[in-house]
Amino acid sequence: MSPGDEHDGYGGSGQTRTRLPEGNTGDVHGGARRPARGSRSLLTAVGVVVLLVAAIAFANRGGGDPADSSPSSGTPGTSATAPTGTRPVTGTDGTVPTGYAHDEQGAQSAAANYATALGSTDMFQKGPREALVRAVYAPEVADDLVKRLDASYSPELMASLGLENDGNAPSGLTFVSRTIPVGTKIKEYAEGSATVEVWCTGLVGLAGEDSTKPVTSNWFTLTQKLVWSEGDWRISSSSQIEGPTPVNGDNRASIAGEIAAAVEQYGGFTYAR
Template sequence: MSPGDEHDGYGGSGQTRTRLPEGNTGDVRGGPRRPARGSRSLLMAVGVVVLLVAAIAFANRGGEDPADASPTSRTPGKSATAATGTRPVTGHDGTVPTGFAHDEQGAQSAAANYAVALGSTDMFQKGPREALIRAVHDPAVTDALVKNLDASYSAAFLAAVGLTPEGTAPSGLTFVSRTVPVGAAVKDYTGTTATAEVWCTGLVGLAGKDSTKPVTSSWFTITQKLKWVGNDWKIVSWDQTEGPTPVNGDNRASGAGEIAEAVEGYGGFTYAR
């Protein structure tokens, strides 16, 4: 994929789909995130609080008796959100968790953690990007993918994003690129292969006083085809679609300084089913 075919975050616009074909990586950004097509759509990434705000607002609505709830409404079972208790990973390859369980739970954990890694700022820097791609993909697709991504993340593209030729933020600005999984599910599992879907929210942009590309959030679903390779799950190909997107809350938009401080002050997580 060329830089001009970027995403609206991880999700892209509408039903735009990007695939890393098995055995043929094509022009994609390895994993959930790929170069953007515009300043807003260029980076994408996080907004978990939206769901929280919506839930709190709903819970605080007055004058409603719980008994009046529609009998047809569904309440998710405990297993929909509860962790299984099995240790998700046993090690790390650089900054990427490794050693996922050889079962459906392990495939979900791998897909969620890979989505986070591939949605990070490392994807915009050549050295870290290659290390990341090789850590999470099937070795059969990595060489071609690394080459295609190096071409896509050209100096011209990085400049259009507001970054330096090295893929870093200009002085005085903080580059933000994060992906946060909200949920995951395995749609197909054979023991040696798995198809896992990860519903995500993400944020991306430049935080700072003179930024012309403010940090924005988006929602998207990533479908990863995984293969059991070398005693771990690895990505063979993936698709990305927009949404599901919740109704936006009434939160006041934070200033660039607040966003930069939050991104620098709060670390990420290792995700497990």
């Protein structure tokens, strides 16, 4: 897949619908303006991407596109679900929405919600991380992936992010790790498999008055290969590239206290196509 392909289909006729779930998940949309490419910190480079890099290294070892998949137009067109507020899923597995429709729209909804889950702070703690991986990945890849991720989230990595060994933020600081899908696009679809692109923005950093790793934002596109397994869509492999990235606006970067307060006050969404 070439970088140029990632620019096709975004901002088209389809609209992504969101629904605020019951309860506050602690997610927030917004944050400090994205730093210049040359000064991107280790926190941004690792905090948002480390899970997916580790997962890709394992899950893509088999490589190859699904044998029975066929190209799709990549544009939702008239089949896109109207923003009626209808719940896109019927249940949850822990904190992850589950029970997606066995069709293109269900695959897009699954990919968006899985991107959000895998970009959350839960991925930095051993127990919640294993629960998320088992909820969103196909069973045949989950066991080995859990072991590889446990090794990747080492004390050295946590220290580089300014976190304690257990993944918690130091006293007085709030760790922020959010992935916010902007849109989805079907690349390939077959009865038992789908390839979905998810265009995202992300937030990562430590919010608080004494933070030396402030919350920053970035833009990236995930390509998730899904399989229909045990009555739901599950990830078999995924990859990530940078962008498409819009031009920075003129918004004032919020002070650390404002970001920390927003993390506690604003909940996240269940995404649907």
